[in-house]
Amino acid sequence: MSRSGAVIVHEGAEVLAEAVASRLINRLADAQAQRGEASIVLTGGRIAAKVYQYVLESPIRSVVDWSKVDFWWGDERFLPSGDPERNETQARAAFLDRILLDPERVHPMAASDVVDTPEEAAALYAAELETAAGGSGVPAFDLLLLGIGEDGHVASLFPGNPALDADGAAVGVREAPKPPPERVSLTMSALNSATAAWIIASGAGKAEAVDEALSKRELPAGRVEAAGHTRWLVDKDAAANLKHLEF
Ligand SMILES: O=C(O)[C@H](O)[C@@H](O)[C@H](O)[C@H](O)COP(=O)(O)O
Numbered sequence: 462m463s464r465s466g467a468v469i470v471h472e473g474a475e476v477l478a479e480a481v482a483s484r485l486i487n488r489l490a491d492a493q494a495q496r497g498e499a500s501i502v503l504t505g506g507r508i509a510a511k512v513y514q515y516v517l518e519s520p521i522r523s524v525v526d527w528s529k530v531d532f533w534w535g536d537e538r539f540l541p542s543g544d545p546e547r548n549e550t551q552a553r554a555a556f557l558d559r560i561l562l563d564p565e566r567v568h569p570m571a572a573s574d575v576v577d578t579p580e581e582a583a584a585l586y587a588a589e590l591e592t593a594a595g596g597s598g599v600p601a602f603d604l605l606l607l608g609i610g611e612d613g614h615v616a617s618l619f620p621g622n623p624a625l626d627a628d629g630a631a632v633g634v635r636e637a638p639k640p641p642p643e644r645v646s647l648t649m650s651a652l653n654s655a656t657a658a659w660i661i662a663s664g665a666g667k668a669e670a671v672d673e674a675l676s677k678r679e680l681p682a683g684r685v686e687a688a689g690h691t692r693w694l695v696d697k698d699a700a701a702n703l704k705h706l707e708f
Contacts, residue, residue, distance in 0.1 A: 468693040468706040477696045478508060481517030481661055485604065490524040492603040499603045500531040502655060506608035508663045510672035512527040528563045535607060535652060537570035539579045539643040541606030571647045579633030582645045587630040596628035599630045605655035605687060609662045610639060613670040613680030617646035625681055649684055658687035660701035671695060672702035
């Protein structure tokens with residue numbers, strides 16, 4: 462198989478989150494060492510919130526110049542600005558508001574009090590990505606973080622939802638099974654333009670989805686294949702159904 466993927470199993474949720482936080486800091490530091498800047502795509506969800514907390518508390522946090530990091534989001538819940546359920550609000554509260562960054566490099570998806578529809582928010586985001594990429598397509602993100610749902614969704618690309626097969630860089634999502642039903646998401650091809658994608662899974666509730674995504678590749682999470690490498694960073698409970706760890 463031409464894929465470059467591997468599963469790395471950690472003891473539990475805390476160790477997993479702490480390990481991902483260290484990896485993340487090193488990944489961004491490496492990108493900055495090469496190009497002077499770095500870009501990351503953030504995700505929502507419980508395990509991501511823990512990762513952000515560990516980034517904030519990490520003793521090696523200052524190896525990254527956070528003012529030269531572009532922060533993007535893989536998906537957003539289409540809710541008003543500042544709503545506690547927005548992925549942006551979560552990331553800001555957990556660490557963005559507490560580090561020295563360049564506000565111009567923070568790229569949230571438009572909220573429902575700013576635009577009328579998720580489709581409009583998606584179109585604006587696609588345009589912003591295009592500008593950042595120098596006129597077309599999307600930037601080659603240094604790091605894409607993704608949580609995975611019990612149903613195998615990543616970002617806001619849910620199994621069987623038309624958004625999963627959308628073209629372009631970003632898509633408005635309706636009737637998502639995980640609340641809220643209206644969301645905005647990067648498309649699968651935009652996700653896969655990242656240099657590195659890390660799918661993070663914690664807990665027994667994810668075991669079936671992790672196994673199915675890796676063995677059949679039909680679920681949205683199984684379709685993630687970053688341009689450089691894809692890693693599955695999981696805890697023991699989420700890895701419980703796996704028979705091998707190389708893909
Ligand atoms: O908006 C969201 O909810 C997400 O971006 C979503 O894709 C999330 O990452 C997964 O559902 C995992 O979430 P948990 O870690 O909370 O299970």
